[in-house]
Every structure is written in C-alpha cells, then in structure tokens.
Amino acid sequence: MKKIREGFSKEAVGIWGNPISKLVENKLTLSHDLAELHLYETFQAASRIELQFDTPVMTSMLSGKKVVYLDNQLPFDYHPGESLVMQSSKRIHVDFPDATIDAPTRCLALTISDEFIRQTVSELNEQVDRVETTDQWRLNTDSYRLQNDPEISSLIDKLTRLFRENNPFKSFFIKNTLKELIVRLSQIQVRSDLLTTTHQHVNTNRLAYIVAYIRENVTRSLSIEELSDKACLSKSHFFRLFKSELGVSPAQFILTERIGRAKIILSNPAKSITDACYESGFNSLTHFSSAFRSVERMCPRQFKRQLFVVS
Numbered sequence: 001m002k003k004i005r006e007g008f009s010k011e012a013v014g015i016w017g018n019p020i021s022k023l024v025e026n027k028l029t030l031s032h033d034l035a036e037l038h039l040y041e042t043f044q045a046a047s048r049i050e051l052q053f054d055t056p057v058m059t060s061m062l063s064g065k066k067v068v069y070l071d072n073q074l075p076f077d078y079h080p081g082e083s084l085v086m087q088s089s090k091r092i093h094v095d096f097p098d099a100t101i102d103a104p105t106r107c108l109a110l111t112i113s114d115e116f117i118r119q120t121v122s123e124l125n126e127q128v129d130r131v132e133t134t135d136q137w138r139l140n141t142d143s144y145r146l147q148n149d150p151e152i153s154s155l156i157d158k159l160t161r162l163f164r165e166n167n168p169f170k171s172f173f174i175k176n177t178l179k180e181l182i183v184r185l186s187q188i189q190v191r192s193d194l195l196t197t198t199h200q201h202v203n204t205n206r207l208a209y210i211v212a213y214i215r216e217n218v219t220r221s222l223s224i225e226e227l228s229d230k231a232c233l234s235k236s237h238f239f240r241l242f243k244s245e246l247g248v249s250p251a252q253f254i255l256t257e258r259i260g261r262a263k264i265i266l267s268n269p270a271k272s273i274t275d276a277c278y279e280s281g282f283n284s285l286t287h288f289s290s291a292f293r294s295v296e297r298m299c300p301r302q303f304k305r306q307l308f309v310v311s
Contacts, residue, residue: 008101014041015106016164024096025049030163032174034116037163038109042099052091055111056141058185059084060148060156064105067095070143081148083156085185087141088114110159112178117141120182130190131207131231131241139186146188149247155181191246206231207245211253218257219281224250258282259295266304273300 012020016039018028023043030037042064066078070092078084078094086092099105117139124137148156155177162174194201194208198215201208210231214222227250228238242250262280265271274285277300282288292300 008043016041023101024099032163032171034113034175035178036111037159038111039160040107040109042096042105043101044096045099046096049094049096050091051094051109053086053088053109053111055088056114056117057086057088057090057109057111058181059086059107059109062106062108064096064103065098066105066107067097069093069095073143076145081153083146083148083152085139085141085144085146087143090143108156108160110156112182116178117182120179121186124183124186128244129241131233131245132205135205137183137186137190139182140189144189146185146192149188151184152181152188155184187245187247194245206233207242210242211246214250214254215257218254218261219279222250222254255291256295259292262288262292262300263296263303266300267307273304276300 008020014020014026014028016028018026018039020026020041020043024046026041026043028039030039048069060083061078061080063080067075068078068084069075070084070090075095096105121137121139128137130137146152159174159177159181162170162177167173194205194211198208198211202212203209210227213227213230224235224239228235231238233241239250242253246253248256258280262276262282265276265279266273271279273288277285277288280288282291289299292298292303296303298306
C-alpha cells in the first residue's frame with residue numbers, strides 16, 4: 001500500500017471522518033459484538049489488491065468501479081448498487097481501474113458472526129413456513145452476487161449510520177438490523193433460485209409449478225382463485241406463501257412477467273408498441289403504457305427509442 005502523497009495534506013480526512021493514511025483501501029473499521037463494518041476509500045488506480053475475511057462477509061459498492069477476481073470465475077465489473085456475499089476465508093483480488101483523488105472508489109465490507117447467521121436462519125425456519133415442508137430457509141455465503149433491492153439498500157444505509165452514531169440503544173438497533181438483513185438475503189436467495197431454476201422444481205414445489213403456469217399463460221386473465229386451486233391451497237394461504245417466498249403479490253408478479261414479455265417484443269424492430277401491448281396480455285394501450293411506466297420508470301416509446309439509439 002502506498003502512503004499518502006500529493007493531493008492531500010497530513011490532516012486530510014475521508015468521507016467518514018477518518019484520517020487518510022493510504023491512497024489504496026484507506027479503511028475505517030467499526031465494531032459490534034456480532035459484526036464489524038469496514039468502510040473503504042481508494043484514491044488512485046490499483047491492481048490485484050487481495051482481500052480476505054475471517055467470518056462470512058457482505059461487501060457492497062458505494063461509488064466508482066472495481067474489477068473482481070474470484071475463484072475460477074471470469075473477472076467481473078462491480079458497480080454501486082451491487083453486493084457480494086462470501087464465506088469466511090474466501091480470498092479475492094480486486095482492481096481499481098478508475099479511482100482518483102477527485103472520484104474515489106468507495107465500498108464497505110460487513111462481517112457477521114457465522115453463529116449469529118445460523119441462529120437467525122434457524123429462528124426464521126421455526127417461525128415462517130415454506131410452501132413445501134421439506135424446504136428450508138437458508139443463507140448461502142458461497143460467493144453469492146446480487147443486485148440490491150430497495151430494502152437491502154435501505155438496510156445497508158441504516159447499518160452504516162448506526163455503526164457510526166453515538167446512541168445508548170446502538171447495540172440493540174444493530175443486532176436487529178443485522179437480523180433483518182440476514183432474513184431478507186435469505187428471501188432473495190430462495191426467490192432467485194425459484195425464478196431462475198423453475199423447471200427443475202416444478203414437480204416438487206407448488207410455487208415453482210405456479211410460476212411456470214403463469215409464464216405459460218401470462219397473456220390471458222389469471223385469477224387468484226385459479227392459481228390457488230392449481231397450487232391446492234386456500235386463497236388466503238396461497239397469497240401469503242406466494243408473497244413470503246417471491247416477495248411480491250401474485251398480481252404484481254403477473255404484471256412484471258407481462259412487462260418482461262413486452263420488452264422482448266419491443267426489442268424487435270419489426271414490432272410496434274401496439275403489438276407489444278396486445279401480445280403481452282394487455283387490453284388497452286393506456287393501461288399498457290401506465291403499467292410499463294410503473295415497472296420500468298419510462299413509457300414504452302422511450303424504451304424502444306432508447307434501444308434504437310443504443311443500437
């Protein structure tokens with residue numbers, strides 16, 4: 001590591017108020033009984049910086065870009081809004097291609113007690129049923145990469161604030177926020193597995209069967225009654241389990257699937273917005289445009305124009 005040099009005075013401090021003693025991976029570490037929060041800033045380009053932690057860790061990018069080398073995988077770009085969950089003693093190497101004094105790369109690493117993770121997941125399994133009694137909630141820490149959803153982003157921001165504040169309830173708040181983070185990560189992993197490997201589970205998991213059924217019939221009207229009947233569950237039980245495991249209501253999931261199909265249709269230069277509307281299961285252009293905007297934060301015309309400009 002290179003010591004601080006031109007561009008900083010000896011009294012320079014980082015964004016979190018800690019002295020800047022290095023240009024590469026200048027670190028502030030904050031501790032709790034169950035976790036440690038490491039906040040990093042890098043102010044110059046660097047290559048093949050090694051990182052390793054003694055307990056399971058969740059890293060998250062805050063600004064700038066890294067290139068990560070992990071196991072035998074191809075290196076990948078690591079951007080703000082992304083996180084990586086890793087098991088203890090996992091060794092990774094990192095490049096900082098774009099870091100400068102004016103635009104530093106910032107990230108955090110949250111190490112969490114392995115025993116606390118196991119206890120939290122065990123408590124989750126005791127209190128919240130999976131749709132199939134043979135399935136369990138779990139948290140896989142073997143190099144799991146994810147795009148942060150709003151809840152995960154909010155928890156990361158909250159933990160960063162809690163670790164740094166002076167509050168007599170600080171330890172209590174951190175413990176409960178860590179517990180929520182573990183539960184939400186478990187939900188995300190279960191959901192991801194169910195949605196990306198659906199056909200592997202259609203004969204053993206009723207929700208996987210329903211997901212496949214929705215995808216095969218997404219262009220027609222699908223009621224909760226029909227879906228719950230297909231799942232052999234009561235309407236209320238089906239709704240609760242669907243939202244618990246997939247994170248959204250059945251209606252929201254159907255809408256997202258229709259918008260996904262519409263995006264594929266819009267990507268075809270020969271297809272119009274009207275084609276995308278009716279071929280993805282919508283009955284009016286007005287409803288289609290409103291629904292598309294609610295999911296994609298842009299109207300279908302903007303989405304198609306954006307594709308055309310990029311291409």
